Amino acid sequence: MTLNLEKMSRDELLALRADVDKALKSVETRRKAEARAAVEKAAKEFGFSIDDIYAKGAPKEKNPPKYRHPENPEKTWTGRGRKPGWVTEWLAAGKDIEDLAI
Incomplete structure (x- = not known):
């Protein structure tokens, strides 16, 4: 399918842009979900959960009072x-x- 952008009206072009933006967001959401699943699978292979991997380190100890x-x-x-x-x-x-x- 080829689009002739030169022959499209301004409203058609704006609608097309909105559709493209929507499709890009959908692709990004799907790819993030796939990446998260891959990270979870890799962590599980090593015996960890994704929360174990990305958990913040132990809280820093405050300096003891002198x-x-x-x-x-x-x-x-x-x-x-x-x-x-x-x-x-x-x-x-x-x-x-x-x-x-x-």
Whole structure:
């Protein structure tokens, strides 16, 4: 089937473009499904599910706290990043940060 685009009206061309876009989406959806099935099959051959393969890694461990507030043990600081206000106040009072060490 050959189309003579030169003889088609603007409305016919727009309809054709819409049909082509729809067909392309359909092909893409079908190909993605085929790819997913192939990935699932390959993962299964190795004893994994697709979720096992694409699962995010173990959550990163937070840096453990190195310093603890002397009166409120729930307030801690890892020693990284900006100093919390309570640490700044402690140091401004002339006290040693090692007194807060855990």
